[in-house]
């Protein structure tokens with residue numbers, strides 16, 4: 001009986017997610033729906049830019065190897081867990097398939113960093129390190145601090161960082177709740193933060209509230225999986241209302257937040 005309800009719940013939540021996505025496809029606009037000249041150019045030059053950068057192939061070849069790795073690791077779950085696997089033993093290839101951002105989104109992160117040129121980046125949720133490589137790949141002098149709670153997953157990520165030879169990544173194996181207050185007390189400002197772990201409403205809002213204190217006019221926050229669950233959609237709605245935030249861009253699987261006071265307070269739901 002319990003199994004029946006579990007399967008039913010998974011089906012219903014998958015159906016809800018699909019319906020949300022269909023709604024987004026109908027609602028989302030393109031450059032013609034953006035009246036801000038700045039965001040109009042941002043959409044065309046950064047979000048939808050399809051030019052390949054040489055580093056994409058190097059990162060994707062690491063992903064391909066992970067997708068073929070049968071070795072099992074023990075997952076220590078610090079967040080909302082997996083919707084597809086409840087076991088704590090997982091093959092690396094399954095982690096690579098189910099929790100790592102797809103190339104399209106990794107490459108978007110690369111272009112965002114390449115465009116905004118932050119001095120430093122904070123990533124919450126390293127997993128196997130694929131998104132970290134995209135964040136770190138455009139400027140080897142810019143420091144990326146990435147945080148992962150699971151020790152075995154962190155080890156695989158570190159191997160990937162060593163393999164590609166990026167020396168601008170500092171990987172911290174810690175829980176966000178423990179790491180963030182300490183890190184923020186020693187940090188004057190945050191230029192770019194990618195929130196990609198612990199997809200629960202309360203946790204997401206907490207991390208946002210802590211980090212927003214260190215945001216400045218040029219800061220960019222990127223939130224992953226803003227429609228992953230009702231809780232995440234609610235968190236996204238609350239974050240958008242924050243008085244320090246001006247424009248937000250909803251690409252369904254990720255949300256981009258601007259603090260730039262030259263922009264109007266507006267939410268753009270754009271096709272990607």
Ligand SMILES: C[S@@+](CC[C@H](N)C(=O)[O-])C[C@H]1O[C@@H](n2cnc3c(N)ncnc32)[C@H](O)[C@@H]1O
Nearest residue numbers: 078079100101125127130131149175176197198
């Ligand atoms: C979706 S995955 C990150 C994927 C990665 N950014 C990518 O696209 O390549 C989220 C990761 O965050 C970690 N995580 C979740 N909650 C955490 C917490 N409270 N503290 C530390 N790590 C956490 C999980 O262990 C998981 O590896």
